[in-house]
Amino acid sequence: MTTGQVRVAGSRRAAVSGWSGRAIAGVATTVFVLFFLIPILWLLLASTKNARELIVGHPFAPGSAGAFADNWDQLFGFGDGEVTTWIGNSALYATGALVITLIASIPAGYAMALTRFRFRRLLLILTLVVMLIPNTALVLPIFLELNTIGLIGSPLSVILPMSFFPFGVYLTYIYFSTSIPRDLLAAARVDGCGEFQVFAKVALPLAAPIVALVAFFSFVQSWNNFFLPFVMLPSSDGYPIQVGLTSLLASTPAFNPSSAGTQSIQLPTLALATVISVLPVLIVFLFAQRFLIAGMTAGGTKE
Amino acid sequence: MTTVDEDARRTVTPHRPPAVRRPGDVRSATSYAFIALYVLLTVAFGILPMLYAVYLAFTTGEGGFAGLANFTRVAGDFRFLPAVGHVAFYLLLWLVSLVLLVTLLALIVHTIRWRWLSGTLRLIFYLPGALAGASSVLLWLFVLDPTASPVGGLLRSLGLASFVQVIMPAHLPPIFAIIAFWAGAGGWIVIMYGALNNISPDVIEAARIDGAGTLQIAWRIQLPLLRKWISYMGIMSLAAGTQLFVEPQLLSQASNAVVPNDYSLNQLAYQYAFQQNDFNGAAAISLLLLVVALALSAFFVLRGGLFETD
Numbered sequence: 001m002t003t004g005q006v007r008v009a010g011s012r013r014a015a016v017s018g019w020s021g022r023a024i025a026g027v028a029t030t031v032f033v034l035f036f037l038i039p040i041l042w043l044l045l046a047s048t049k050n051a052r053e054l055i056v057g058h059p060f061a062p063g064s065a066g067a068f069a070d071n072w073d074q075l076f077g078f079g080d081g082e083v084t085t086w087i088g089n090s091a092l093y094a095t096g097a098l099v100i101t102l103i104a105s106i107p108a109g110y111a112m113a114l115t116r117f118r119f120r121r122l123l124l125i126l127t128l129v130v131m132l133i134p135n136t137a138l139v140l141p142i143f144l145e146l147n148t149i150g151l152i153g154s155p156l157s158v159i160l161p162m163s164f165f166p167f168g169v170y171l172t173y174i175y176f177s178t179s180i181p182r183d184l185l186a187a188a189r190v191d192g193c194g195e196f197q198v199f200a201k202v203a204l205p206l207a208a209p210i211v212a213l214v215a216f217f218s219f220v221q222s223w224n225n226f227f228l229p230f231v232m233l234p235s236s237d238g239y240p241i242q243v244g245l246t247s248l249l250a251s252t253p254a255f256n257p258s259s260a261g262t263q264s265i266q267l268p269t270l271a272l273a274t275v276i277s278v279l280p281v282l283i284v285f286l287f288a289q290r291f292l293i294a295g296m297t298a299g300g301t302k303e
Numbered sequence: 304m305t306t307v308d309e310d311a312r313r314t315v316t317p318h319r320p321p322a323v324r325r326p327g328d329v330r331s332a333t334s335y336a337f338i339a340l341y342v343l344l345t346v347a348f349g350i351l352p353m354l355y356a357v358y359l360a361f362t363t364g365e366g367g368f369a370g371l372a373n374f375t376r377v378a379g380d381f382r383f384l385p386a387v388g389h390v391a392f393y394l395l396l397w398l399v400s401l402v403l404l405v406t407l408l409a410l411i412v413h414t415i416r417w418r419w420l421s422g423t424l425r426l427i428f429y430l431p432g433a434l435a436g437a438s439s440v441l442l443w444l445f446v447l448d449p450t451a452s453p454v455g456g457l458l459r460s461l462g463l464a465s466f467v468q469v470i471m472p473a474h475l476p477p478i479f480a481i482i483a484f485w486a487g488a489g490g491w492i493v494i495m496y497g498a499l500n501n502i503s504p505d506v507i508e509a510a511r512i513d514g515a516g517t518l519q520i521a522w523r524i525q526l527p528l529l530r531k532w533i534s535y536m537g538i539m540s541l542a543a544g545t546q547l548f549v550e551p552q553l554l555s556q557a558s559n560a561v562v563p564n565d566y567s568l569n570q571l572a573y574q575y576a577f578q579q580n581d582f583n584g585a586a587a588i589s590l591l592l593l594v595v596a597l598a599l600s601a602f603f604v605l606r607g608g609l610f611e612t613d
Contacts, residue, residue, distance in 0.1 A: 021517065025411045029424065032408060036427050036485065039446050040434070042453040046445065059453035104340040111337035123338065123345075128610055130349050132539060132600035133593070136546040140572055140589040141352035144359060144582055164348040169341055170610075195333035226436035226549050231573070245437045246556060254451070255444065255466070255557040267451055270441065278438045285433040 047071060047272035054268050063268075071269045075276070078248065079263060083273065085237060086244035092155065093229070093240055094222040097162035101218040105165055106211060109172020110203055114185060115195075124173070131166035136227045143231045157232040158240075162222045168214040175210040176203065216288055220281050241277045248273050353593065359586035373587040377575070382565045389476065389551075390567050394544045397480040401540055402533060405488050409495035410521050425496060429489035439486045440553045447478065470558055475566070479550045491536050498532045499525060531609055538603050542596045548573070568592060 046054055049063030050070065057063075076083050111117065112124055142161050143152070151157045180203060188202045226242045233239060236247060250256055252265045265273075363369045377383055408428065415421040434442060445451055448466045449458045463469045470478065502525060510520050551566035565571045568588060576585035604610055 025414070028407065029411055032404075033424065033427055036431055036489065038453055039442050039485070040430065043442050043445065046451075054451055059455070100340075100344075104344055107337035108341035111334045115334040115337070117334035117338070120334075123342070125604060126345065126349075128604040129597065129600050130345070132542070132603060133596040134543040134546045136548060136569065137542075137589075137593050137596040138348065138352055140569075140576060140585055141356035141593065142348055143576070144586060144589075145352045145355045147582075148355075160344070161348045164344040166345075166349075196336075199337065220433075224435035224438075227569075230552075242437045245441055246553060249441065249444075249553065249557055252557075254448070256559060258559065267445070271445065274434075274438050274441045278434045281435075282430075282433045285430060 043271055043275060046268055047275050049268050051266040051268060054271075067268065068272075071266070071272045074266065074269045075248075075272055078251070078265065079236075082236065082247070083241070083244065083276075086239050086241040087276070089155075089238060090223055090240035090242070093158050093162065094219050096155070096159040097165075097222045098215055098218045100159065100163035101165045101168055102211060102215060104163060105168040105214060106172055106204070106207065107199065109169045109210075110176050110199055110207075112169070112173045113176035114180065114182065114203070127166040127169050127173075131170055135221075135225075139227045139231055142228075146232070152232055153234055153238065155238065158225075158229045161228060161232075162218075162225065165214075165218050165221070168218055171214055171217070172207075172210050175207065180206055216284060220284060223281055241273075245273060245277055356586045356590050356593065359583050360590045362583060364581070364583055369583065373583045374591075377571075377584050377587050380571070382571055382574075383568075386565060386568045386571050390545060390547055393476040393479050393547060394541060396476055397483050397544055398537055398540055400480060400484055401488060401491065402537055404484070405491045405495060405536065406526070406529065406533060408488075409492050409499060410525060412492065413496055413499045414517065425489075425493055427489075428492045431486050432490050435486055436549050437553060439482060440550050443478075443482045443485070444553070444557050467558065467561055470554060470562055472562075475551070475554070475562065478554075479547065482550055483544070487540070494536070495529060495532060498529055502528050535603065535609055538599050542599045545592055545595055 042059055045060060045062055047063075048065070048068040048071075049057065050067040053061075053063055053067065112120060112127075138161075146152055146157050185198050185202060188198045193201065223240075224242065225240075229238075229240050229243050230246075233243070236244070239247070248265050248270055251263050252267065252270050254267050360373050361369055361371075363372070412421050412424050412428075415424070431439065446454065447458070447469045449455045449464055449469065450466070452458055458464075458469060506524060507520060510524055515523070546569055547567040548569040551562055551570060552564065555562040555564045555566065555570075565574050569592065572585045572588035572592070575581045575588065
C-alpha cells in the first residue's frame with residue numbers, strides 16, 4: 001500500500017492518503033457494509049412476500065401488502081394466538097426485570113460512589129467480576145438452585161435473575177462518581193437533609209440520564225435473553241418471544257420436514273416472526289443510538 | 304428501615320480502625336439500606352448459585368461426597384472431548400477474525416473525515432447487535448439456506464446446493480463464528496472507535512510532522528494505545544464464546560439433528576440436567592465453564608487496568 005507524504009497539515013486525523021490506500025479501505029468498508037446490512041434488509045423484505053416469491057423471485061424485490069397481511073394472519077393465528085402471548089410474556093419479563101433493576105441498582109451505585117461503608121471495595125470488585133462473566137455462565141447454576149425451592153416455571157424464575165444486573169450498578173457508580181460534585185451533597189447535609197433526602201432530593205433528580213441508560217440496557221438484555229427462559233420455563237404458555245421462535249422453527253416444514261401438518265409455518269411467516277421478535281430492541285437501537293454508545297464507552301474509564 | 308440500620312451497626316466491629324475518609328464522604332448506616340436489595344440479588348443469583356453448583360459438583364445424587372467422580376464421569380463421556388474441540392475451533396476462528404477485522408474497521412472508519420459518513424457506517428456495523436440470541440440465528444438460517452438465501456448464488460458457487468450441505472459438521476465452527484461476528488462486531492467497533500478518539504490529536508499531529516504516514520501512525524501509535532481495549536475484547540469474547548449454546552441448539556432443531564444437540568459444552572450440560580436428570584454431572588460441566596469465565600474476568604478486573612476500582 002502506498003502511503004503518501006504529508007499533505008494536509010491541518011488534519012487532526014490519520015487520513016488515508018494515496019489512491020491505492022483509499023481504494024483498499026473503500027473496498028473493505030463496502031464489503032463489510034454489505035455483510036452487515038444485506039441480511040437485515042433481506043429479512044424485512046422477506047416478510048412481505050409469499051412462500052413462492054421468496055424462493056423464485058429476486059431476493060431484493062419487495063413483496064406485496066397482501067402477502068404481508070397473509071403472513072401476519074398466519075403468524076398470529078398460530079396455536080390460537082400463542083405469538084401474542086409470547087410477546088406479552090417478553091414485555092412482562094423485560095419490564096418486571098427493568099423495574100427491579102432500577103430499584104436495586106440506582107441506590108446501590110449511588111452508595112458505592114458517594115458514601116463509605118464496610119466492604120465497599122469488595123462489593124465493587126465483585127460487581128465488576130460478575131459483570132464481566134457472560135450471563136449464560138450462571139444460568140444452569142441458577143436453575144439448579146431455583147429447582148430445589150420449586151420456583152421453576154414461575155415468571156419470577158426469569159424476572160428475579162434478570163434483575164441482578166451488575167453492569168447497571170457499575171454504570172451508575174461511574175456516573176455518580178464522575179458527574180455529581182461531592183460539595184453539592186455536603187451542602188445539602190449542612191442544610192439539614194438526612195441521607196435519604198440527600199439521595200432522593202439532590203442526587204436522584206440529577207440522575208435522569210443514567211436511569212434511562214440502565215433502563216435501556218436492562219430492557220435490551222432481558223428481551224433478548226434466550227438461555228435463561230429456555231431453561232426456566234418448561235411450558236409454552238410462559239415462553240417469551242425469543243424462545244417462542246424455536247416453536248415456530250420446529251413447525252416450519254422448510255427446515256423441519258417432519259413438521260408438515262395443520263400448524264405449519266411458511267418461511268416468510270418465520271421471517272416476519274423474526275422481525276417482530278426484534279422490533280422493540282431495533283427501535284431502541286435506532287432512536288437511542290448515541291445514548292447507548294455513550295454508555296458502552298463509559299464502561300471503561302481509565303485511559 | 305430501622306432493622307437494616309441495626310443490622311448494619313451490628314456488623315461494624317469497634318476495634319478496627321476506621322477507613323480513611325475523603326473530604327465530603329459520609330460513612331453512614333444508611334448506605335447499607337441503599338445497597339441492601341442489590342446485595343440480596345447478588346447473593347441470591349450470583350454467589351449462592353455458584354456455591355450450590357460447587358456443592359452439587361462434588362456430591363453424589365444421594366448427597367454423599369463424590370470427590371472428583373462427577374468430573375471424571377463427564378470428562379470420560381464420549382461427547383465431552385468432541386464438544387471441547389468444537390468450542391475451541393470456533394473460538395479460534397472467532398477471536399482471530401474479531402481482533403483483526405474489528406481493529407481494521409475501527410481504524411478505517413476513524414480516518415473518514417465526513418462525520419455523517421463515519422456516523423452512518425458505525426450505525427450500520429452496530430445495528431445487527433439488536434438481533435441477539437435466537438433472532439440472529441434464525442436470520443442466518445435463512446441466509447444459509449441456498450433455496451431462500453439472498454446470497455444463494457454465492458453459496459452455490461462454493462458448491463453448497465442444499466441446507467444440509469451448508470451445515471455439514473466441518474462447516475459449523477466458521478458458520479458460528481460468522482454469526483457471532485455479525486451480531487457482535489459492531490459494538491466492539493464502536494468501542495474501539497471511542498478509544499481511538501481518546502488518543503490525543505497532538506500525538507498524531509506530531510507524528511505526521513515527523514513524516515509518519517497513515518500506516519506508520521496506525522502501527523506505531525494507534526495500535527499500541529489500543530492494546531488494552533483489544534485485550535479486553537479478546538478476553539470478554541473468549542469468556543462468552545466458551546458458553547456457545549443458542550446457535551448449535553437452534554441449528555440442531557432446524558436440521559432434524561444433523562447438527563447434534565450435544566455439540567457444545569453448555570448443550571452437554573443441558574443434556575445432563577434435562578435428559579439424564581444428572582444434576583451433579585450438569586453442575587460439574589457448568590462449574591468448569593464458570594471457573595474459566597471467572598478466572599478470565601477476575602484477571603482482567605484486577606490486572607487489566609481498564610476499570611475503576613479506586
